Amino acid sequence: MRIQASDRLSGLGSAIFAEVTEWKKEALERGRDLIDLGIGSPDQPPSPRVMEALRKAVSNPLNFGYPTSEGTPAFRGAVARWYKQKFNVHLDPEHEVLALMGSQDGLAHLALAVTNPGDIVLVPDPGYPIYTASLVLAGVTPYRMPLRAEDEYLPKWDAIPASVVKQAKLMILNYPSNPLSAVADLEFFQRCVDFARANDILIVHDLAYSEMAFDGFKPPSLLQIAGAKEVAVEFHSLSKSFNMAGCRIAFMVGHPEAVQCLKALKSNIDYGIFLAVQEAGIVALEEDLETADSVAACYERRRDVFIDCMTTAGWPMVPPKATMFVWAKVPEGWSSRQISREILISTGVAVIPGDAFGAEGEGYVRIALVQNEDRLREAARRIGYFLREHHRKQTS
Structure with a gap:
């Protein structure tokens, strides 16, 4: 007996998230060290x-x-x-x-x-x-x-x-x-x-x-x-x-x-x-x-480190005023999905294409600040190298 998914079920979720999961598997199969900045899951424990x-x-x-x-x-x-x-x-x-x-x-x-x-x-x-x-x-x-x-x-x-x-x-x-x-x-x-x-x-x-x-x-x-x-x-x-x-x-x-x-x-x-x-x-x-303590201080430090490193890497981004995410406009010549896949396969850094969140998200990626500052620096370094190599190949 074959069970077919209902029309209701087929309308749920974004196929892009499933695609990103497959891209992660492909990157791991290629031996990449995965830095997952895709899912907004806190990496710290409760108090x-x-x-x-x-x-x-x-x-x-x-x-x-x-x-x-x-x-x-x-x-x-x-x-x-x-x-x-x-x-x-x-x-x-x-x-x-x-x-x-x-x-x-x-x-x-x-x-x-x-x-x-x-x-x-x-x-x-x-x-x-x-x-x-x-x-x-x-x-x-x-x-x-x-x-x-x-x-x-x-x-x-x-x-x-x-x-x-x-x-x-x-x-x-x-x-x-x-x-x-x-x-x-x-x-x-x-x-x-x-x-x-x-x-x-x-x-x-x-x-x-x-x-x-x-x-x-x-x-x-x-x-x-x-x-x-x-x-x-x-x-x-x-x-x-x-x-x-x-x-x-x-x-x-x-x-x-x-x-x-x-x-x-x-x-x-x-x-x-x-x-x-x-x-x-x-x-x-x-x-x-x-207490005056909150998770905000941790994510504010991460934001500052990552935005600074990405600017140095050649991809300036608008610093967010809140949340654990950076909503970044992709460099000219890329679609959201194209650059997300290429970065993940080439560098092991996972981000989410903006069109996963609706048609108006095309041209952006969402980056979750859910790794420590050293890993965020490493992610920015890898992405910067990827962008420079892409530019070199395009102009050679």
């Missing part, structure tokens, strides 16, 4: 305090029963306290906070909970692939909002046809942005809230990188805008901020009816997050409120 909390919690026999799908009252309370101190946003832990097995979990399921087939959702292009994949699962039509450098990677709502706006149910935003590393301020979020309220659209804001900002910039929460909880939800993850990617713990906050809809869906899908992981998550949030 000792968080790891100790997890160790103790795993040793508690009472933590091995089914958890509740919405998260424990203790975890949801910690989220509310964190939001209050970080953003001066008051949240009701009972009705406005929902625990998630990673923000991708919630982003993948929200459209299933609050839209119907035939609805339209406004999505960023370039954007994180799960935004569009979630719409495929829900049978919802994406309308791609082009994000371009000349507009500071912010959407232009006046360019969206009125007929599309009328049918739109959700608008997905992400600042600081993956893959663009673009940022937004409260003035922009005020316009977002005004637009959403005027057009009866729910804003879905992915704030996963709020703790990874540089040069003194502090990314705001959209929920800081008065009345935003009436038209918006916001996602946050402990994966990047606290180096807990493998723990799979995150949360959605905001509009209480949207929170309850996703809660109802998830109660039919899963039993929630392992209680030991929730206890470690509480410690991570509490520790963050007690």
